[in-house]
Amino acid sequence: MASAMPYSATAALKRLVRGSPLLASAGFLRDGAAAFRTRSLSAPETLQLERQGCVCGDWTRVRVQEGFDPIHVREATFEGDVSLPRFSGTVMLPGHVSLPTGIRRAHIRDAVIGNCCIHDVGLLARQVVQDAAVVFRVGSLVASGTSAFATGSRIQVGLESGGRQIPLFAEMDMELAAWLAFHPDSNPERLAFEEALASHAENIRHGAGWVGEGAQLCNTVSVRNAWIGPHARVDGAQLVRDTAVLSSIESPTQIRDGAIVEHSVLQCGVRIRTMAIVRKALFCEASGASRHAKILDAIVGANTEIQEGELTCSILGPLVGFHHQSLVIACLWPEGRGNVGHGAALGSNHTGRRADQELRPGEGQFFGLCCQVQFPSDFSQAPWSLVAMGTKVPAGSVKLPFSLVVSEPDHALVRVRPGWMWLQNAYALERAESKLGSRDRTHGKICQQPLFHRGILEKVKSARDRLLAAPGIQEWWTHSTFDAVGPGRMSEMDRKAGIDAYTECLTLITLRAVLADSDSELLAWSKAFLASEFPTFSLDDLLQRLPGLERLWLRRVRRSRERDDLKGSAVFADYALVHPPAKEDEIIRLAGARARETARLVRSLPRG
Numbered sequence: 066m067a068s069a070m071p072y073s074a075t076a077a078l079k080r081l082v083r084g085s086p087l088l089a090s091a092g093f094l095r096d097g098a099a100a101f102r103t104r105s106l107s108a109p110e111t112l113q114l115e116r117q118g119c120v121c122g123d124w125t126r127v128r129v130q131e132g133f134d135p136i137h138v139r140e141a142t143f144e145g146d147v148s149l150p151r152f153s154g155t156v157m158l159p160g161h162v163s164l165p166t167g168i169r170r171a172h173i174r175d176a177v178i179g180n181c182c183i184h185d186v187g188l189l190a191r192q193v194v195q196d197a198a199v200v201f202r203v204g205s206l207v208a209s210g211t212s213a214f215a216t217g218s219r220i221q222v223g224l225e226s227g228g229r230q231i232p233l234f235a236e237m238d239m240e241l242a243a244w245l246a247f248h249p250d251s252n253p254e255r256l257a258f259e260e261a262l263a264s265h266a267e268n269i270r271h272g273a274g275w276v277g278e279g280a281q282l283c284n285t286v287s288v289r290n291a292w293i294g295p296h297a298r299v300d301g302a303q304l305v306r307d308t309a310v311l312s313s314i315e316s317p318t319q320i321r322d323g324a325i326v327e328h329s330v331l332q333c334g335v336r337i338r339t340m341a342i343v344r345k346a347l348f349c350e351a352s353g354a355s356r357h358a359k360i361l362d363a364i365v366g367a368n369t370e371i372q373e374g375e376l377t378c379s380i381l382g383p384l385v386g387f388h389h390q391s392l393v394i395a396c397l398w399p400e401g402r403g404n405v406g407h408g409a410a411l412g413s414n415h416t417g418r419r420a421d422q423e424l425r426p427g428e429g430q431f432f433g434l435c436c437q438v439q440f441p442s443d444f445s446q447a448p449w450s451l452v453a454m455g456t457k458v459p460a461g462s463v464k465l466p467f468s469l470v471v472s473e474p475d476h477a478l479v480r481v482r483p484g485w486m487w488l489q490n491a492y493a494l495e496r497a498e499s500k501l502g503s504r505d506r507t508h509g510k511i512c513q514q515p516l517f518h519r520g521i522l523e524k525v526k527s528a529r530d531r532l533l534a535a536p537g538i539q540e541w542w543t544h545s546t547f548d549a550v551g552p553g554r555m556s557e558m559d560r561k562a563g564i565d566a567y568t569e570c571l572t573l574i575t576l577r578a579v580l581a582d583s584d585s586e587l588l589a590w591s592k593a594f595l596a597s598e599f600p601t602f603s604l605d606d607l608l609q610r611l612p613g614l615e616r617l618w619l620r621r622v623r624r625s626r627e628r629d630d631l632k633g634s635a636v637f638a639d640y641a642l643v644h645p646p647a648k649e650d651e652i653i654r655l656a657g658a659r660a661r662e663t664a665r666l667v668r669s670l671p672r673g
Contacts, residue, residue: 072244074258078265081236086277087214087269087292087309094193094271103128103148110135119143137167145175156182156199159283159300164199171200175273195278195295204286208274212290214309215330217266220345220362222246223397225378225420231364232262233347235292235309235330239382242347242364243399246380277312294318294333302326310335316351316508324354334506336370349383351506366401367507374405377412382428383512384501391432395420395440400428402501402516406454408435427466428521429497442552446528448521449486449494461544461552465528466521467494467566470553478543481553483528484566491621496652517574519587526594529567532560571598573618576611579604580666605670612667615660622656623647 082088106114110133111124118140121127129149137152155163164182171186179196183189186200191208200206216234223229223246231245248255274288277295282288285302294312298319299305305320306327312318316334320326323340329347336353337343343354346363353370354360360376366383374391381393382401391405394412405411409432411424422440429449432438437457444450446464453471458479463470465483469490473480486494498516505512531549539546542555555563575591582588592604599607626647634640647653 071254072240074241074244074248074254075261077238077241077244078234078258078261081238081241082234082265085236085269086294086311087216087235087271090193090275090292091269091271094273101130101150103130105129106133114138114141137165139168140170141168142172144173147173147175148177150178150180150196152180154180156197157281158182158199158201159281159298164201177273179278181276191272192274192276194276195280197279198276199281199283200276201281201283203282203284203288206274206276206282206288208271208290211270211272212274212292212307213266213270214290214292215307215328216269216309217262218307218328218345220347220364221378222362222364222380223378223395223423225395228421229397232259233330234262234265235311235332237330237347239349239364239366239380239399242380243397246397246399279314280312313508316506333508341371350508350511366399367512368504369401384504395423396426397423398426398430400445400448402428402497403430403432405432406434406436409433410435410437422460429516431493446524446549448524449497449516451486451490451493459552462548463551463553464531464549465555465563466525467570476554479553480559481550481555482559483532483555483563484570485562487566487570488562488621490625491618492623492625492652495622495656499652499655517570517577519590522571522574522587522590522594525567525570529564529571532564532567535560569614569617572610573614576608576614577663580608580611580663605672608667608670612660612664615663619653619656619660623653626650626653 106124106127106129113135119138121143126145127143127147130151132151133149152166155165157163166180166182169184171183172188174190176189177193179194181194181196181198183200185202186206188205188207189200192206194200218233219230220233221227221230229246229249231242274290275292276282277293277297279296280293282299285299287304288299289306291305292309293299294310296314296317297310297312298317300321302320302324304325308326309330310318311332313333318331318333319336319338321338324337326337326343328345329343331348332350334351335348338355341354341358343360346360346365348365349367351368352365355370356372358371358373360371362378363376364380366381368383369381369385372388374387374389377394379393379396380399382399385401386404389407391407391409392412393405396411403426411432424438424440425443425445427444427448427450430444431451433452433454435455436452439458439460441460442458443462447468448466450468450470452458453469456470456472456479458470463481465481467484467486469482469485471480502513535547538557540557542550542560544550571594575594578587578591595604595607630644630647633644
């Protein structure tokens with residue numbers, strides 16, 4: 066198979082900023098900001114404005130669109146160069162309340178105003194406000210000097226002491242952010258990217274703030290040096306500063322309810338709410354923060370929302386569950402798709418010395434309630450592993466996928482059980498595969514990668530090879546005898562169970578790929594694996610085993626769910642009244658339907 070082309074950060078930048086709305090608005094400002102022809106005010110118009118409580122030191126600098134009616138402007142103070150439209154129609158405020166366009170009780174300086182609604186604004190200075198926008202009860206909406214709206218701002222991820230800086234721009238994606246984090250050296254590609262980004266920052270530099278078409282800025286204390294995209298909603302925020310807010314009518318972005326956002330980029334569909342504090346961060350599409358969450362120097366992947374917890378100096382990938390009071394510091398997790406339980410402390414990155422250590426979780430990893438992970442730790446080769454509730458994991462590197470990492474009261478070392486998620490917690494994997502796609506709120510459905518993709522299978526095969534190559538037979542394996550176990554220990558029974566789990570996983574998933582016969586990297590890899598694993602069998606013969614493997618997987622899924630029912634019914638007398646039996650569970654029904662469909666497809670295959 067041909068090797069993949071090397072990643073080009075510069076090419077990625079050029080691709081991502083193609084059609085950038087910030088570039089378009091910068092060009093609009095350079096070409097002359099007014100979207101309509103203007104004229105000077107007539108003497109009767111000036112007199113009427115003054116009678117309606119308007120004040121201006123030099124009315125010749127206030128220009129209006131043909132057809133302008135002064136009736137729409139009352140109790141306003143104008144300074145500098147101001148362009149006003151004719152004003153007509155109404156706009157919609159939050160709560161589905163409409164108001165007529167126009168200006169009431171506002172202090173406006175050096176601004177281009179579209180057909181919008183501006184009411185009760187302490188100071189609106191150096192701004193472009195487009196049609197259908199609302200600026201209602203805002204303390205100040207100002208721009209000072211010029212701004213690139215966080216483009217080029219650098220955030221520090223990984224070790225807090227420095228070394229992995231990522232320069233931001235509005236359209237950055239997780240792939241590029243991860244590449245920059247893992248290529249901190251001054252290599253030629255990195256230098257070329259930095260130069261291209263500096264040029265891009267100059268091209269989008271604005272001399273004014275921007276409020277896009279249909280945007281709503283309401284009940285907010287201060288907005289400074291901000292680019293607010295179309296149909297965005299800033300309602301009840303405390304502060305928005307040096308920030309780009311991308312938004313669209315299909316995926317409006319929200320900053321609400323006491324939130325603070327500084328030196329950051331929010332992409333389409335992001336929701337920052339309920340007193341969350343965001344500083345120096347990139348929030349990818351459809352992500353968010355709420356309930357007093359604190360985010361500093363971080364990149365948050367698509368469909369990940371941080372609630373209550375703290376995230377610092379980290380990359381948190383897509384579809385991570387982070388819904389409780391937890392701590393995550395110096396974490397590089399671009400693959401995401403995992404969970405951080407309540408009380409998890411993933412931030413013990415130093416013990417009185419420099420804060421120069423970091424954590425690398427694996428894809429789909431689950432950190433249980435009140436677990437603690439000592440740094441440095443690396444689980445990147447152990448995807449879909451679970452750190453059990455209350456477990457304290459020493460520093461080290463675990464390289465065994467689908468593992469359970471759990472403390473045992475009679476031993477200082479944690480126990481690592483490879484393949485445990487596959488053998489004993491199959492329901493969790495089946496549910497994850499089902500729910501990940503359904504929780505994708507991105508416009509282009511960018512988080513639709515299947516759970517068992519080629520990268521996961523390669524890690525599983527590598528781990529099985531390690532387990533098979535373990536020298537001799539021992540009652541317990543530790544790092545000194547088997548380094549893949551990291552800071553823990555593994556019994557001989559655990560090793561054999563891991564081999565069985567990995568073999569079953571590789572065989573089932575590769576046969577699924579062959580039966581689906583889709584043109585993909587996974588199909589090519591699957592055929593190569595099956596040819597090496599079963600050299601004396603044809604693909605047709607191997608496919609006859611697939612229905613049995615699917616039935617075995619279905620039993621694993623059902624049994625892991627039934628164990629919960631047994632525990633629950635032993636504790637609560639009314640458990641069965643509020644929990645459907647396992648056979649009626651939607652996840653199990655879907656797994657059963659797949660097993661039956663697989664059997665039907667295999668029966669329909671021509672036999673040689």
